[in-house]
Amino acid sequence: MLTIAHVSDVHIDGSARSAERAERVVRHLSGLPGPIDAVLVTGDIADHGTAEEYEIAHGLLRFPYPTIICPGNHDSRPEFRKVLLGEAGGTDGSAAINQVLRVGGLTVALCDSSIPGRDDGHLDEETLRWLTEILASATGPVLVGMHHQPVPVGVPYVDDIRLREPERLEAVLRAHPRVVALLVGHVHTPASTVFAGLPVYVAPGVASTALLPQETTAHPPLDFDLPPGFALHVLSDDGRLTSHARVMPALDM
Template structure:
């Protein structure tokens, strides 16, 4: 069994966002067991500023193997230089982790200057090569979900060109699941016959359309930062658990009733 922590949308820009991100990462580092991976699926900096990435680089350091991809709030060259410590480039930031009998392929779906997502041809070719190079179970992650989630303003900036990704999945029976962020809400659905698991937002939580009549009141700012734990079982089945992280000043999450 492998356990992968999955967080998203930290939007580093002020003390509040940094405190919430720090709480989540400290929670992970304090766990009594080692995780197989920590994934952070995009929107790392809120304004793509060097100082935001430099703060994120410190905050997202972990004792667990960590993989981070950009989202629509990120800028590739600054992301590479100030977060990854690489030479700046506007090429897609695609990364792979091979560990413990499974593979994670983290794809860049950001489109420079746009809020919607789309995989470039080079990313699609890279993903096909990763899948062709292993028979181990593969989890594919990215920022933008390639399906609608029933949240209009999120659905308008989803990942487009998704039929190309679906074609790759159809040729890859060892592709177990897709992991995404962007929506700022924990969600579970399917895409291309696979589970699609969306991590909740660390910085805020999206209000669902039936939770508000005010079209300008789109987010909960008082909800605890949350994350997902994905459990990859030996039979390649995936189970996902969603967890809030209590911060100072927030009421503790109530536990189960006593038996």
């Protein structure tokens, strides 16, 4: 059995509020009796993609577990690479940031679904080729992660900026039976749906929580008072993933 913590949409913006919410989640996860086998962070680390925001994020997102982080639509690849990943100059900072983590027989393939300068998502040719190679070489279960959700989830403003051309991802996923689930962020609400015959889990947002049109008339429909959340995914030995959503306790004010 493996347990993967899933954190998303931290949106560090230089404010004390955003840092405090991230810090609460990191501190909570870091203090669990565990074991926690890995942490997956599915994008929107910095709200404006500045180096200063990534410096703050770099200082906050320090887990005592193997950690893998991908960009979201609010992120900037060159600054993400330089500050969060510690990459020196000389590489093409604008290329997709695709990363893999292997832990206890599990492969976590984290794809960069961001499009520089845009809010909707897409997996470019290089990313799809990279994912295909990862899946072809995997010898155990695989979790595929990215920022953007590939299907509508009932929140129109963020469904309008979901993953474009999802059929290309679907073809890759359907060709590789080792994939257990798709783990995403972007929506800022714990939610589950289905894509390519696989479970899709949307992580709670650290920065805020998105509401359904049936719940609010606000635009965008974001609740900034609800507490930050995260998820714990349990991969059982029979290859099933069970996802548990958590919200942080309210602060004593």
